[in-house]
Amino acid sequence: MSHPDAIQNIVILGGGTAGWMAASSLAHVLDAKQISITLIESEQIGTVGVGEATIPPILLFNKMLGIDENEFIRETKATFKLGIEFVNWGGLGESYIHPFGDFATDVETLPVHHHWLRAKAAGYSRDLFDFSLMVQACRGNKFVHPVTNNPRSVLAGVHYAYQFDAGHYAAFLRKYAEQRGVKRIEGRVDEVQQHSESGFIESLKLESGEAISGDFFIDCSGFRGLLIEQTLNTGYDDWSGWLPVDRAIAVPCEKSGPAIPYTRSTARDAGWQWRIPLQHRTGNGHVYCSEFVSDDEACETLINSLDGAATADPKQLRFKTGYRRKYFDKNVLALGLAAGFMEPLESTSIHLVQTGLARLLALFPDKQFRQVDVDAYNQRTLFEYERIRDFLVLHYVATKRDDTPFWRHCQNLPVPDTLQQKIDQFRSAGRIFRESNELFTESSWLAVMHGQGVEPQSWNPVANRFDGADITARLEGMADVIARASDAMPDHEAYVQKCVAESHG
Numbered sequence: 001m002s003h004p005d006a007i008q009n010i011v012i013l014g015g016g017t018a019g020w021m022a023a024s025s026l027a028h029v030l031d032a033k034q035i036s037i038t039l040i041e042s043e044q045i046g047t048v049g050v051g052e053a054t055i056p057p058i059l060l061f062n063k064m065l066g067i068d069e070n071e072f073i074r075e076t077k078a079t080f081k082l083g084i085e086f087v088n089w090g091g092l093g094e095s096y097i098h099p100f101g102d103f104a105t106d107v108e109t110l111p112v113h114h115h116w117l118r119a120k121a122a123g124y125s126r127d128l129f130d131f132s133l134m135v136q137a138c139r140g141n142k143f144v145h146p147v148t149n150n151p152r153s154v155l156a157g158v159h160y161a162y163q164f165d166a167g168h169y170a171a172f173l174r175k176y177a178e179q180r181g182v183k184r185i186e187g188r189v190d191e192v193q194q195h196s197e198s199g200f201i202e203s204l205k206l207e208s209g210e211a212i213s214g215d216f217f218i219d220c221s222g223f224r225g226l227l228i229e230q231t232l233n234t235g236y237d238d239w240s241g242w243l244p245v246d247r248a249i250a251v252p253c254e255k256s257g258p259a260i261p262y263t264r265s266t267a268r269d270a271g272w273q274w275r276i277p278l279q280h281r282t283g284n285g286h287v288y289c290s291e292f293v294s295d296d297e298a299c300e301t302l303i304n305s306l307d308g309a310a311t312a313d314p315k316q317l318r319f320k321t322g323y324r325r326k327y328f329d330k331n332v333l334a335l336g337l338a339a340g341f342m343e344p345l346e347s348t349s350i351h352l353v354q355t356g357l358a359r360l361l362a363l364f365p366d367k368q369f370r371q372v373d374v375d376a377y378n379q380r381t382l383f384e385y386e387r388i389r390d391f392l393v394l395h396y397v398a399t400k401r402d403d404t405p406f407w408r409h410c411q412n413l414p415v416p417d418t419l420q421q422k423i424d425q426f427r428s429a430g431r432i433f434r435e436s437n438e439l440f441t442e443s444s445w446l447a448v449m450h451g452q453g454v455e456p457q458s459w460n461p462v463a464n465r466f467d468g469a470d471i472t473a474r475l476e477g478m479a480d481v482i483a484r485a486s487d488a489m490p491d492h493e494a495y496v497q498k499c500v501a502e503s504h505g
């Protein structure tokens with residue numbers, strides 16, 4: 001028998017990626033005999049329909065659900081992703097790849113880039129990105145799964161994520177959740193009923209008149225935040241002073257050539273453009289700052305640079321970068337766009353749904369909704385958002401670009417203290433510290449700082465104790481192993497097709 005305070009009815013409002021991720025993971029973890037899960041969504045309102053590039057932790061999410069990877073790849077039209085190529089970010093005409101995974105292995109306990117910095121100062125000409133297996137695989141359009149039975153193999157260091165069709169992913173998770181007892185209700189919520197004293201939400205009233213009651217509500221209603229904001233008025237902290245883009249236009253186009261194993265982000269005059277290659281089409285979007293370009297011009301820039309015929313009408317989206325002051329308030333937890341949005345530059349939003357769910361399970365409430373747990377959820381979530389914000393801001397401030405009003409504006413953006421400290425530390429001696437499990441690793445910070453031209457004045461002096469010629473020979477050896485390993489990898493598109501062919505069902 002369950003405890004009298006135990007949550008018995010969870011109601012999820014919203015059937016976008018966030019809603020169905022919440023429904024599927026809760027249905028997997030919780031006991032369906034004791035807790036009922038209902039998801040309400042409105043086809044009339046629809047979903048945001050974007051969100052197709054992910055980062056490696058999504059593998060853990062799918063694995064936790066027990067999803068068969070080949071079936072998932074087939075159903076969501078997914079391709080593999082090894083990183084993001086940034087074109088025109090550091091300077092016009094420049095490009096680099098922010099890869100997943102590490103740069104080679106540490107040498108004599110020091111991260112390889114310290115030895116590389118020292119060697120470079122002595123005339124060594126090889127680029128740092130030659131020490132990333134993922135960058136080399138991207139350059140050759142290659143992919144292979146990581147080797148799992150030999151930790152010494154260079155291929156044990158393959159790190160990947162997916163690029164998938166957002167609509168197909170939500171449908172895939174919906175099937176999963178419904179098979180595990182989640183009840184889906186189609187309909188539009190018109191009214192929210194709250195307890196007269198506590199303000200806790202008691203039920204959601206549909207336009208049909210039906211009321212859906214619950215103990216715990218998960219707000220996945222998208223930007224509108226119907227429960228967390230429009231009902232509980234928790235407030236939104238605007239980060240557009242740091243992250244200035246506020247609109248996007250998205251349009252899919254026909255596929256042109258083989259799908260590449262990475263997302264491309266091309267900086268434009270007043271923002272940037274994404275290109276996400278899937279099995280059946282390419283996803284594109286232009287994210288921009290409306291202060292510096294009109295919607296019509298932004299749309300024209302996007303349409304003129306598609307590499308295939310558009311397959312749908314362009315869709316415009318408006319947003320304000322920032323976060324909900326309370327992600328968890330009373331008996332409502334916000335996930336996905338209802339919780340905040342920091343722009344899609346590093347594909348972090350779906351990941352934030354995933355970590356929000358992990359945190360929720362670690363702090364799973366009962367009907368008391370103890371404030372100490374609610375506060376812990378909010379503090380930890382804010383920490384995660386702030387560190388991601390810093391990483392995103394880095395892309396805008398670490399640039400030589402001053403060729404348009406937007407990029408000149410970016411040159412004068414305020415830099416959060418926590419980011420300034422990271423940049424200063426790297427500039428001084430190439431040092432990078434990852435704080436309290438923040439999402440982006442030392443290698444990610446290194447890739448973007450190096451890729452966008454932040455130059456360290458020196459390196460960790462510990463590197464000086466090693467023989468320079470010996471270190472250079474070892475660097476050459478590592479670069480050679482990486483080049484040979486990436487050359488030997490299968491072609492990415494062929495590999496995806498093989499996964500689809502091997503899928504069951």
Ligand SMILES: Cc1cc2nc3c(=O)[nH]c(=O)nc-3n(C[C@H](O)[C@H](O)[C@H](O)COP(=O)(O)OP(=O)(O)OC[C@H]3O[C@@H](n4cnc5c(N)ncnc54)[C@H](O)[C@@H]3O)c2cc1C
Pocket residue numbers: 013014015016017018019040041042043045046047048049050051052053054166187188189190220221222223224226248250285287317319335336337338344347348349350351
């Ligand atoms: C331009 C852009 C690009 C992005 N790119 C990426 C990316 O590459 N990678 C990434 O990780 N993330 C990306 N994101 C974020 C990602 O799209 C979202 O995090 C993800 O799709 C989750 O959205 P959601 O489910 O919170 O909201 P939505 O998709 O908007 O879903 C909201 C749901 O709530 C329902 N709803 C709302 N109001 C009501 C009501 N009154 N009654 C009933 N139902 C209601 C709707 O019907 C819908 O089902 C991007 C976002 C934008 C804006």
